Amino acid sequence: MQASARKVCVVTGSSSGIGAATARLYASQGWNVAINYSRDPAPAEQVAQQCRDLGADVLVVKADVSSDADCRRFAADVQARWGRADVLVNNAGTTRFVPLKNLDGLQAEDFQQIYAVNVVGAYQMTRAFVPLLEQHPVTAVVNVSSIASFMGTGSSIAYMASKGALNAMTIGLARALGPKIRANGIAPGLVDSPWLRNGLGETTYAASVESYKQRAALADIIQPEDIAQAAWWLGVGAAKTTGEILLVDGGLRLTRA
C-alpha cells in the first residue's frame, strides 16, 4: 500500500495525562496519531476527538502493552491504516502505591505485574513497531520513565526499579536500533495528571504538590504538556541524541539554593 504522506506518532497510554498531551501536540504539528488505552474507551475517544479537531487522522486502539499479541495487532492496525510509523512513545505505565519502608507490602507478583507493563510492555511495543519505524530515515522511540528511578522516591520500590530497568533498556535499544532508529527516555518529576491524584487521594496529593514546590529549583510541579514537549524534541528534533534519559523535574534534583 501507499504510505500516508503525513507522519505518524503512536502513543501508548494516551487516553489520559502525559500520553494524551503528547498525542495532542503531535496532532497540532500536522501528524496523524494512534491513541491507545487498555481499559476505558471513553477518555480515549475524547482525546481522539481533540486530535481530530487539530486536523489529525486518528486511530484508537484498545491494547494492553503487557500482551505481546496486543502489541503485534496494534502494529498491524497502524500498518493497515497508514503504512508507516515515525515515532513510538512508550508511555503506558502502572504501579502499586506501597510506602518504601513497608517491605512486606510488596510481593513478587507486584514486581512482575509492574515490570510486565513498564518494562516488557515497552519492549514488546518497540519490537512490534521496528519493521514500520525502520522504513523511514528519521524515526525514534521515546520511553517515559520517572525521576523515581534516579531519586529512590515514588509510589513503590517495585515501580522505581521498573523505571530503572526501563532506563537501562533504553540505552540497550539505542545500540540495537541504531543507526536507523534513535531511542531515548524522559524522566518526569511530579506531573499534574490523574496518576498521583488517584493513587494518593486528593489530600495527600495536595500536600505532595506543596512539598514538591518547596523543594524544586523552579518551584513548580510538571504539566503533561511539559513532558509532551520533551517527547516532541526527542521524537522529531534531537537528531544526534540516542541512549539518553532526559530529566524533566523542574529542578527537584538540584533543590533550591
Ligand SMILES: NC(=O)c1ccc[n+]([C@@H]2O[C@H](COP(=O)([O-])OP(=O)(O)OC[C@H]3O[C@@H](n4cnc5c(N)ncnc54)[C@H](OP(=O)(O)O)[C@@H]3O)[C@@H](O)[C@H]2O)c1
Ligand atoms: N504522573 C506522574 O507524576 C508521573 C511521574 C513520572 C513518570 N510518570 C509516568 O508517565 C506515564 C504516564 O503517566 P500519567 O501520569 O500520564 O498517568 P495517567 O494519567 O494515569 O495515564 C495512564 C495511561 O496509561 C494507560 N495504561 C495503563 N496501563 C496500560 C496498559 N497495560 N496498556 C496500555 N495502556 C495502559 C491508561 O489507560 P487505561 O487505564 O484505559 O489502560 C492511561 O491512558 C507512566 O509511565 C508513568 O509511570 C508519571
